Amino acid sequence: MFNHLFQPIKIRDMELLNRVIMPEMGTRMANEKSEITQRLIDYHEARAKGGCGLNIVEVASVHSPSAPAHFVSISEDSFIAGHKKLTSAIHEAGGKAGIQLWQGSIAVGMDPKAKIFVASDMPFGKYTIPAITKNEIKEIVDSYGKAARRCVEAGYDCIEFHCAHNYLPHSFLSGGFNRRQDEYGGSFENRMRFPLECIEAIRNNIPEGMPLFMRIDAHDDCLPNGLIIEEIIEFCKRAKEAGVDVLDVSRGNIITPASIYEVPPIDIPNGFNVENASRIRKETGMVTIAVGRINTPELGENIIKENKADMVVMGRAQLADPEFCNKAKTGKVKDIIYCVGCNQGCYDGFCDVVNREFITCLRNPSLGHEKEYNLHKTDTPKKVLIAGGGMAGMEAARVLKERGHIPVIYEAGESLGGQFVTAGEAPGKGEMKRAAILYGEKIQALGIPVHFNTFITEDIISKENPDQVIISIGASPINLKLEGIEKKPVYNSHEVLKGKVRPEGMVAVIGGGLVGLETADALATTGNPVKVLEMKEAAGADLGSLRKIAVMQKMKSLGVEIIVNATCVAVEEQGIVIEHEGKREIVSCDSIVVAVGAKSNDNSELVALCEVKNIPFELIGDAKKPRRAINAIEEGFLVARTL
Numbered sequence: 001m002f003n004h005l006f007q008p009i010k011i012r013d014m015e016l017l018n019r020v021i022m023p024e025m026g027t028r029m030a031n032e033k034s035e036i037t038q039r040l041i042d043y044h045e046a047r048a049k050g051g052c053g054l055n056i057v058e059v060a061s062v063h064s065p066s067a068p069a070h071f072v073s074i075s076e077d078s079f080i081a082g083h084k085k086l087t088s089a090i091h092e093a094g095g096k097a098g099i100q101l102w103q104g105s106i107a108v109g110m111d112p113k114a115k116i117f118v119a120s121d122m123p124f125g126k127y128t129i130p131a132i133t134k135n136e137i138k139e140i141v142d143s144y145g146k147a148a149r150r151c152v153e154a155g156y157d158c159i160e161f162h163c164a165h166n167y168l169p170h171s172f173l174s175g176g177f178n179r180r181q182d183e184y185g186g187s188f189e190n191r192m193r194f195p196l197e198c199i200e201a202i203r204n205n206i207p208e209g210m211p212l213f214m215r216i217d218a219h220d221d222c223l224p225n226g227l228i229i230e231e232i233i234e235f236c237k238r239a240k241e242a243g244v245d246v247l248d249v250s251r252g253n254i255i256t257p258a259s260i261y262e263v264p265p266i267d268i269p270n271g272f273n274v275e276n277a278s279r280i281r282k283e284t285g286m287v288t289i290a291v292g293r294i295n296t297p298e299l300g301e302n303i304i305k306e307n308k309a310d311m312v313v314m315g316r317a318q319l320a321d322p323e324f325c326n327k328a329k330t331g332k333v334k335d336i337i338y339c340v341g342c343n344q345g346c347y348d349g350f351c352d353v354v355n356r357e358f359i360t361c362l363r364n365p366s367l368g369h370e371k372e373y374n375l376h377k378t379d380t381p382k383k384v385l386i387a388g389g390g391m392a393g394m395e396a397a398r399v400l401k402e403r404g405h406i407p408v409i410y411e412a413g414e415s416l417g418g419q420f421v422t423a424g425e426a427p428g429k430g431e432m433k434r435a436a437i438l439y440g441e442k443i444q445a446l447g448i449p450v451h452f453n454t455f456i457t458e459d460i461i462s463k464e465n466p467d468q469v470i471i472s473i474g475a476s477p478i479n480l481k482l483e484g485i486e487k488k489p490v491y492n493s494h495e496v497l498k499g500k501v502r503p504e505g506m507v508a509v510i511g512g513g514l515v516g517l518e519t520a521d522a523l524a525t526t527g528n529p530v531k532v533l534e535m536k537e538a539a540g541a542d543l544g545s546l547r548k549i550a551v552m553q554k555m556k557s558l559g560v561e562i563i564v565n566a567t568c569v570a571v572e573e574q575g576i577v578i579e580h581e582g583k584r585e586i587v588s589c590d591s592i593v594v595a596v597g598a599k600s601n602d603n604s605e606l607v608a609l610c611e612v613k614n615i616p617f618e619l620i621g622d623a624k625k626p627r628r629a630i631n632a633i634e635e636g637f638l639v640a641r642t643l
Contacts, residue, residue, distance in 0.1 A: 013209030048095030051325030390418025505590025
């Protein structure tokens with residue numbers, strides 16, 4: 001199945017079993033000294049065992065003074081031994097190993113001890129970062145060559161040169177960043193000089209038969225004087241002459257809203273960058289990789305089949321399911337756990353250095369724990385009643401079943417998936433709804449009994465005689481009590497998203513969090529003029545940074561008016577009375593939608609019943625406390641793993 005996607009390919013002396021690449025995604029799994037850890041080895045080994053054609057080890061620093069902690073480094077000979085262990089593990093698992101050579105420019109500022117290099121003087125708050133000197137340029141170029149030599153010794157099959165995302169080589173190449181007046185700036189010929197010198201240094205230090213990849217941006221987004229695709233094509237032709245074999249075509253940079261294209265959230269269309277890769281491939285005649293929200297085998301297959309690219313990056317697809325390739329190749333597509341582009345674990349988790357040690361995944365709580373979270377059969381099977389068939393409850397049921405326990409789900413509604421399905425009703429979020437439905441089908445295919453439209457009662461407890469109860473009954477929207485609220489038609493956000501009600505006329509949405517904004521999206525998309533009232537200083541406070549960029553852009557395009565610092569105090573015939581900037585105003589509207597958050601559904605009776613009957617129980621997900629889906633699924637997994 002998917003014969004084009006799983007067709008072998010040979011590049012110089014390297015032969016890959018298929019066209020799927022696990023890309024160089026930052027993980028923060030290296031240690032404080034930037035050394036390879038067993039965690040990172042296990043992470044890559046799992047994807048190689050899962051059938052991936054090529055694993056590329058992420059953003060490996062080439063220069064010690066500018067190498068941030070917890071990022072991989074290959075800047076000293078002392079790192080070689082750790083990299084050998086990693087490449088050996090990938091090879092023993094049946095895969096091929098690549099490594100991305102990187103100098104991160106301003107991105108290394110995540111570590112205050114790392115030296116920041118920029119192409120031109122760059123204002124940074126009250127301080128200006130001075131441009132890299134010519135001597136430092138020579139030092140960095142030399143570092144690329146030495147790092148490449150170490151990669152060969154460490155056993156890598158190929159090398160990728162990172163020349164995108166306003167890291168240092170891209171910053172020299174782009175007129176949006178490079179304002180130098182010397183031979184490294186000004187004309188495009190001059191701006192190509194530094195990245196071409198880096199490529200030549202790498203090529204001169206690796207065997208003739210070793211492929212050299214290059215990650216590039218198809219063009220610069222949201223950047224005045226930035227690169228256009230015609231310039232990229234010209235540069236790629238020059239890079240080919242210097243020894244580059246493969247183009248890995250990405251988009252985005254880390255200082256403008258274009259960052260949404262680096263780790264594109266669900267709001268960005270699947271395969272949004274494929275046509276750029278196709279054009280670059282055609283005009284350069286080079287082996288090309290397509291990148292950007294390619295998360296199904298069907299999409300990957302069509303890209304290869306239609307000759308738009310030679311290979312595809314499927315990164316987050318393999319975070320969500322390390323067995324993605326094996327399942328796709330054998331036609332077990334319904335068994336795949338699909339990435340939904342939520343960004344909660346892979347990007348938000350990467351940036352949240354306070355609460356997350358390394359990246360994770362909403363759909364795969366085992367990410368980063370591949371060995372320690374390996375599921376083992378229980379010696380003492382237990383019957384476990386699960387109250388609630390949302391994502392947390394289903395995750396618990398799946399893990400329990402896999403471990404040999406006997407899970408039984410009692411769901412108060414008529415379907416599985418809970419609020420994940422509701423979230424998937426918002427415009428552009430159909431992947432979430434599909435994922436929840438597929439997971440529900442998987443649960444039933446596993447033979448796990450599911451009782452719909454049923455609450456767990458004392459009679460059911462007596463009949464089932466469980467050893468354990470897991471309470472995962474979720475949360476419901478909070479109702480808002482305002483003086484005079486009966487004067488207007490009032491709906492809750494979930495009713496609107498599910499299509500159960502249709503507010504008329506001008507709609508005021510009270511609450512500018514994720515749910516409120518997605519409700520506004522749904523209403524405005526179907527023709528309602530919408531105003532969002534948010535009491536905080538900014539809307540979308542509960543959104544991750546990249547999703548927030550996309551959602552706020554959508555609000556602007558739809559003409560949704562957002563009023564912040566607005567406290568709703570009453571409702572009158574004309575509309576909602578708010579306190580705003582020290583005075584009272586009336587926001588006119590015909591209908592009101594309330595989206596001010598959720599509260600846990602009442603579980604006191606079931607808790608009391610378990611306590612009286614001395615049955616152990618666990619609260620998980622929103623039943624414990626309303627939070628993000630990533631927390632709920634993780635709790636379902638962890639409870640079931642340790643039972």
